[in-house]
Each structure stands twice: as structure tokens, then as C-alpha cells.
Amino acid sequence: MSNRYAANFYDGLTSKPQEAFVQLREPGALEVEVGGERVFWPLEHAGMEWERTSNMLRITFGEHPRRVIITRDKLFIATFVKRMQYAGRRGVYDRTLSIARQGPLFFLLALVAMVVVGYVWVLPFTAERLALLLPTQVDERIGEASYGSIMLGLDEDTAASAMLQRFGDRLALSDKFDLRFHYVNSEQVNAFAMPGGDIVVFSGIVQGMERPEQLAALLAHEATHVHERHSTRMIVRQMAGYLFLSLLIGDVNAVVGVLAENADNLRNMSYSRGLETDADRHGMERMVAAGVDPEGMVQLLELLEREAADMPEALAFLSSHPLTAERIAMARARLSGPRAQTTPDAELERLFLALKGRNSKALPMESAAE
Amino acid sequence: MEMQPTRQRLAFTGQGGDLFAVLIVNWLLTFITFGLYYPWAKARRLQYMYEHSELDGHPFHFHGTGKEMFKGFIKAVGLFVVIYGVFFGLLMTREPGAMVIGYLFFMAAFIGLIPLIIHGSYRYRMSRSSWRGIHFGYRGQLKELYAICLRDGLLTLITFGIYGAWFQMNLRNYVIGSIRFGNSQFAYKGDGLDFFLMNLKGYFLSIFTLGIYSFWWQRDMFAYYINNLSWTFSDGRRIQFRSTATGGGFFELIIVNFFLVVFTFGIGLAWAHVRMMKFVMANIDMAGDADLDAIVQTELEHKSATADELGDLLDVDIFL
Numbered sequence: 295m296s297n298r299y300a301a302n303f304y305d306g307l308t309s310k311p312q313e314a315f316v317q318l319r320e321p322g323a324l325e326v327e328v329g330g331e332r333v334f335w336p337l338e339h340a341g342m343e344w345e346r347t348s349n350m351l352r353i354t355f356g357e358h359p360r361r362v363i364i365t366r367d368k369l370f371i372a373t374f375v376k377r378m379q380y381a382g383r384r385g386v387y388d389r390t391l392s393i394a395r396q397g398p399l400f401f402l403l404a405l406v407a408m409v410v411v412g413y414v415w416v417l418p419f420t421a422e423r424l425a426l427l428l429p430t431q432v433d434e435r436i437g438e439a440s441y442g443s444i445m446l447g448l449d450e451d452t453a454a455s456a457m458l459q460r461f462g463d464r465l466a467l468s469d470k471f472d473l474r475f476h477y478v479n480s481e482q483v484n485a486f487a488m489p490g491g492d493i494v495v496f497s498g499i500v501q502g503m504e505r506p507e508q509l510a511a512l513l514a515h516e517a518t519h520v521h522e523r524h525s526t527r528m529i530v531r532q533m534a535g536y537l538f539l540s541l542l543i544g545d546v547n548a549v550v551g552v553l554a555e556n557a558d559n560l561r562n563m564s565y566s567r568g569l570e571t572d573a574d575r576h577g578m579e580r581m582v583a584a585g586v587d588p589e590g591m592v593q594l595l596e597l598l599e600r601e602a603a604d605m606p607e608a609l610a611f612l613s614s615h616p617l618t619a620e621r622i623a624m625a626r627a628r629l630s631g632p633r634a635q636t637t638p639d640a641e642l643e644r645l646f647l648a649l650k651g652r653n654s655k656a657l658p659m660e661s662a663a664e
Numbered sequence: 665m666e667m668q669p670t671r672q673r674l675a676f677t678g679q680g681g682d683l684f685a686v687l688i689v690n691w692l693l694t695f696i697t698f699g700l701y702y703p704w705a706k707a708r709r710l711q712y713m714y715e716h717s718e719l720d721g722h723p724f725h726f727h728g729t730g731k732e733m734f735k736g737f738i739k740a741v742g743l744f745v746v747i748y749g750v751f752f753g754l755l756m757t758r759e760p761g762a763m764v765i766g767y768l769f770f771m772a773a774f775i776g777l778i779p780l781i782i783h784g785s786y787r788y789r790m791s792r793s794s795w796r797g798i799h800f801g802y803r804g805q806l807k808e809l810y811a812i813c814l815r816d817g818l819l820t821l822i823t824f825g826i827y828g829a830w831f832q833m834n835l836r837n838y839v840i841g842s843i844r845f846g847n848s849q850f851a852y853k854g855d856g857l858d859f860f861l862m863n864l865k866g867y868f869l870s871i872f873t874l875g876i877y878s879f880w881w882q883r884d885m886f887a888y889y890i891n892n893l894s895w896t897f898s899d900g901r902r903i904q905f906r907s908t909a910t911g912g913g914f915f916e917l918i919i920v921n922f923f924l925v926v927f928t929f930g931i932g933l934a935w936a937h938v939r940m941m942k943f944v945m946a947n948i949d950m951a952g953d954a955d956l957d958a959i960v961q962t963e964l965e966h967k968s969a970t971a972d973e974l975g976d977l978l979d980v981d982i983f984l
Contacts, residue, residue, distance in 0.1 A: 302722070304797030309846060309959035311722060311796055347715045348682045352725065359961045362797045364723070387689070387708070394685040401685075402931070405692060541695050 299370035303328045306359030316353075316363060316370065318377055324353065326363060337378065346375055409542065417538055418531055425523065425530035430470060430490075433526050437490030444488070449479045451497070454652050458495060458513075461645040465510055465584040467517035475513070477649070483601040487516040489525040497652075502597050506639070506646035507581075507590025514577035514584075515591070522576060524569045567617065574625055587636045589629055595622045676945040677723075678716035680935030686712045687934050703737045703973065704730025717945065719795055720956055727799075728792040728969065736788075736969030743974065747773045775817075777974065779809040782839065784971020790843060791966035801963030804842035812838055829863060830856030840893065846959035847898040854892045862888055879918065880911035890948055897959070903952035909943070917943045 303314035303326065314328040324335040324342075335342055335355045344353045351371040353363040365371065394401045454477035462475045471491040480496040487493045493516045503509055519525065574595070578588040599618040690705035707730045714726035747770065754766030783806045790800040816831035833854035840852035866881030887907040895903040921939055924932035 306797045307961050308957070309796040309798045310957040345711070345715075347712070348679070349677065350715070350723070352715070352723075358965045359797065359799070362725075387693070387704075390689045390692070391685060394689050395682070398681060398685050398688065402688060405688070409695075541699055 298327070299365060299367040301326075301363050301365035301367070301370075304362040304364075306356075306361050314363065316365060318373060324363075324374075344374070344378060346371060351375070413535075413538060417534055421531045421534035422527055424534075425527040428526060428530075430523075433471070433520075433523055434490035436526065436529070437488040437492055441488055441492050445476070445494075448494070451477050451479055451652065454497075454649055457645050457648055461506075461509065461642060461649075462493070462513050462517070464639070464641060464645075465513060465517075465580070465586065467514055467580055467584070468521040471520050473517055473520065483598070485512055485516055487519040487525075489520065489523065491520055493517065493520065499597075500649055502601065503594075503646075503650070505590060505593065506642040507587045508594045508597065509590075509646055509649075510581055510584070510586045510642065511577060511588075511590040511594040514580040514586075515573045515594070517580065518573040518576040519569070522572065524573070528566065528569070571621055571624060574621055575628065578625065578628055582636075585636050585639065586642070587638075592622060592625045592629065595625055673720050673950045674945040674948050675718045676716055676938070676941040677718060678712065678938050678941060680932075680938045683712060683938055684931075684934035700734075701730075703733035703969075706730075706976070707733055713941070714793065717941070722796050725794045726792060727794060727965075728788070732792075732967050733969040733973060736971070736973040739970040740974040740976075743970075779806065779813045781971045781975040782835075783809050784968065785975050786839060786843075787966050788969050788972045791963060795845070796959075798846040798959050798961050799963040799965070801844040801966075802839075802842055803844055804839060808838065809835075826860070827856075829860035832856075833859050844963055845895070847962050848954075848959050849896055851894050851896060852892050853894075854888070859888060879915040882914045882918070883907075883909050883911045886914075886944075886947075895950075895952075895954070897954045899955075899958070901952065901954040903950050903954050906949040906951060907947055908949050909947035913943065913947065 298315040298317050301314045301316045303312045305312065312328050314326055316327070317325050319325045319334065322337045324337060326333050326335060335353070339355070341356045341360075342353070343355075344351065346352075350364055350366045351374060353374075354360045355363075455475060458475040458477045462473055467473060468491075473491045473493060476492065476494045477500075478494055478496050481498040482496045483499045483502060485493070485495045485499055493513065495512065495516075499512065500509060574591060578591050581588045581590060595618055599622065602618055686708055690701070690708055693701040694705050707726070707728050710726045710728060714724040717724045751766050751770040754762045754769070757763070783802075783804060786802040786804065790802040793800045812831075812834055816827065816834055819827040820831050833856045836854050837852050840850050843850040862884050863881075866877065866884055869877040870881055886909050890905050890907040893905040895905070897903075917939060921936035924936045924939070
């Protein structure tokens, strides 16, 4: 008999293997001949399962304890698998696995390409869309959560904050968020915005300013961070990046993990640089809309550059307000187009001078206290 | 009783390229399903490893399915969510008392889960493993496991970890002693003091030799795990396991595997894994005259994989 194939049969009762012969019997049954007896296992039976590995075919039948057939006969395996697949039993997994087996390295390269495209383009795009779908209350909650602890160590001048608030309100910088301005006594040349609307300005930066347009530029820049929801977008992007990487490297070793995480940090850093120039650009648009001379932005950046000259080169390279020279050049370029007429605003001028006046009084006192 | 001539009875027949194909497809499907495929991926991987492990030329088989493990996975995730939910809920109250209770609850929950994870994982894995159609089984009692963990855990704590060696051996003796294979059974006879001294020697010699001895320490550890293992049949005949691994063998295995993984950025992991399995199987010798054909099916099926998945989520190395 030419179409009988040798196999091992296990009866599920003892560990004794028995020699068996198997063959396919149409329509739809496997004939198993063991110990001189013949039984038929219907191929479509619910208790019939089969699995093909790289070197054998395993067929199980019935309820626990199941009867098992194992054969390594290549010809029978091919015939059986073909018959079962014809019956529509081949899943996505087996198809994918057979592609992966045929050219593992090609398969790997294709996957790597897919992952890179996903990570570099698809992921940030999707994350940004998702972030903008979140209600603005999310920004407010994130801001609230950190506001208290950030302000704890800072010395806020509430009277000056009120003046700054009037200054900011006059510019009408956001119609989406309630902006709350805080004036803090500190020699640091700095200012920052928290998601949801709190903007903190250090006296050190105001003291260095010469024109109210510079202060307007600073507030417009920080208001853009709030208005354009930069922090929330950044958080969503980072979370998405982290999720992506942890999915990606879930099964891979630690070396790759470390590499990947550092790559993600660098990517975020370059994104945050992009946000700064974004805030400069939108800030200037807001200034123009408020009737303030946008050259104030250039002058503000020049002030920052002078202050940053003291900072070590390497630090400046990686800081979040980097490449000031480049930002100045970009801001200048935006000025070169046709410009709307702007007139100095007397109220802004008055508030600015009042704030500067506070500085000269407040600072010596503070340094004496230190 | 006549001793059979010893011969190589265990073997691993897997190949790096094949395992790589399995792992990469697993990885792909897990990735594009945001991790939901993980239980099926695990089943595929285990199936590959079992099918390519042979005893006397007959392969082992893993009966677990992705579906079973997915159910376990979901339950394990649910339990995690509850534990974290209670923990963060108590922390959010900002009441010092509630926060302390939160921390204690969190720690107690995870420590208390470990015996449960060991018990459930063994029950599931053993019942879903077979050879020649005969299923393995785990007959350990959860109560006893808790008693061992509680008693030895406390002793380990108050002896600053020294009792850990005894803890490990007591746990191993109990768990492996509860493994059945049809009507045959396994036993492990480890001794805390021996194990402690072996590790003490390995630790200090490794330091004095700047790490070179660690390969021989590894050999001693492997030998300790294997040489104390035996397999007794219903007629009283026994198979004794013995390690034939050498320090030089471990040296070659570990160094080559290290380079295989590091220089390929992890792609070589499949090949490294296969090398390790081949090394382990080739270095377990089984001596004895027991009749491998005489084992009778006794164990029932146990299909809950919750504990196994919980162990995975917690990253607990369950299998001793």
C-alpha cells in the first residue's frame, strides 16, 4: 500500500507509544491503523486538531485524555496540510509565519521600515490630533496640579501681578484660555507658562527690558504656549512615544531599550525647540493683532541672547530656549514684509514703567534678604 | 535491578532561524494589536519550545491556548487595576493615615499574591504539558505554600536574607515534590545549608577572581538544581537526574550568547536562546532503569491561566 504513512500513536491512557499507519480517506476522514485495528477520525470533527511544526505534524482527537498522532513523514505532512488548508483552516498567523520563514531578514527589514515610518511620521501626527481633541479643561487640570508646588518656592509680588494682568489683558492674547499673570521677584532672566493659563514672569527679565514692546513680546510668546496647548501636546506626544517604544521593545533586551529611550528624549528635545520658534512666530502675530510693534520680539530675543552669553556653550545647545541667534534671524525675517502701522500705547507704557519702578526698589531688598 | 547504560535522553531540536520567525511574527502581531495578542504570542512561543524538546526521541507538547491565556490575562489586568485603584484612591485622600494604609495594602497585595501566582502557574502549566499523550499535574496545596512563604519569608527578613537559601530550597522541595506525571512523580531534595555554602563559596571566589569564577559558580548552581532532582515511577523504580555541565561549557555558552545578542541589537536573541536550550538539555543526564512506557494517565485538565499571566505582569520568575 503506497499511500499509508508511518506515525506514532499515543492512546492517552499510557505512555507507551504504538506504531501506526495513517492515510487520508475522502470524503474528509483520517484513517488510523493501529494494532491491526482501523479507526476513522473525521477531519471536520470539533475534537480534531492539528499542528504543524518545522519537523513534524501532530494530530489530536477527542476529549481529554486525547489520542495523539505524530508523524515526521514529509510527504504525508504536505498532503494533509494541503487538504486541511483547502478546507479553509489556514489562519492569518500561519500565512504570516510562512512569509517570515521564507525570508526572515527581508521580513525583519520590512518591519523595521514600517516601525520607523510609524514612529517618525504617523505617531506624532496622530498624537497631535488626539491632543487637540482633548477638552481645554484637561490643560487647566494639568496646570492646577503643578501650579501650587511650583509657586511654593517663589516670591510673588501680588500688586505687580495685578499690573501685569492689566498689561496682558490689554493685549487680548487668548480667546480660548483665561490667562493669569504672575509677577515673581527673582534675579533669574526667565518666564514660563503653565498649561491652562498661568504665566509666570520673573522680575529679572523685566528689569533688563527697555521698551514695553519687549514685555508684550514675552507675554505673547508665553501666551502662545498656553493658547496652542504646547504642554498638553507635548505630554500626549511623549506618552504616545513611550507607549510605542514599550510595545516595541517589550520583548527585546535592555541594551536596545536604553538606546531607544535616549532616542526618544532627543526627539522630544528637538520638538520642544520647534515649539519655541512656533511661540515666537504666533507671538508676533498676536502682537500685530493687538497693535503692538512686533519688533519687540526681536529686541526681547536679543536681550535673551545677551543674558545667555554667560551660559556655557554646551548647556545652551541642549537647553529648551536654544539657538537664540537663529530665532533672532527668523524673527527679523518676519519683520521684513509689509508691516501694519502700530502706535505706541500710552497705557502699556505706563504699566511697563510702573513694573520697572518696582524692580529697582524690590531687588536690592531681596538681595539683602538672601 | 540492572542499570541501563546511560545515554542522551533529553534533546532540544529547535533552530535559531525557526524560533526567530516565530518570535518576529509574535512581535509584529503583539505590536499591531497594542499588546492584546500577547497571550497568543506566548502560547506560540511555548508551543515551539515544547515541540522541540524531546525525551527519548518523543516531543513534549504544550496544550495551552491563546484564548485560555487571554482570559487569564484580562483577569490579571483587572486585578492589577483594582489594586492600583485602591492604592491611588487612598493616596488621593491626602490623609496620612489613609496613605499609610494605602502603602501597606499595596505591599501586602503584591507579597500576598506571590504564593498564589506560584500555585496557579504550576497548576496551569503542568496540566497543559504532556509527553506521549500523558499529562503532567501539580498537586500542591495553596495553604501549605502560604505557610512556607509566610514562615520562611519572615525568617529571611529577620536574618537579613541569609535564610533565603533555606527558603528557596524548602519552596523547591515542596513545589517539585508536588509535580506528577501520570502515575509517576518528581522529587527534589535540596538542603538549605548546602545551597547556602555553595553560593557563599561561589560569591567570594567570583569576587576574588574578578568574576572569572562566576562561570563555575553557575555550573555549581545548575548541578545543584539538577542533581537533587529525581523521578519515581509507580513500581518504585527511579530515574536520577545528573548535570554533566562544566564551567568551561558555561563560559563558552554565556560569552558567545552575550556577543550574539549585543552585537545584533537583540536580533540574535532567538539563536542565543536555542544555544542555551541545547546546552541545558545536552547536559542533563538521566540514569535509572524505570520503564518510560509504563506511565498511566491520571491527571485532569486545569484551564485557568490567571495566575500565570499575573506572574508575567509582575515579572515574577515562577518556574523554579
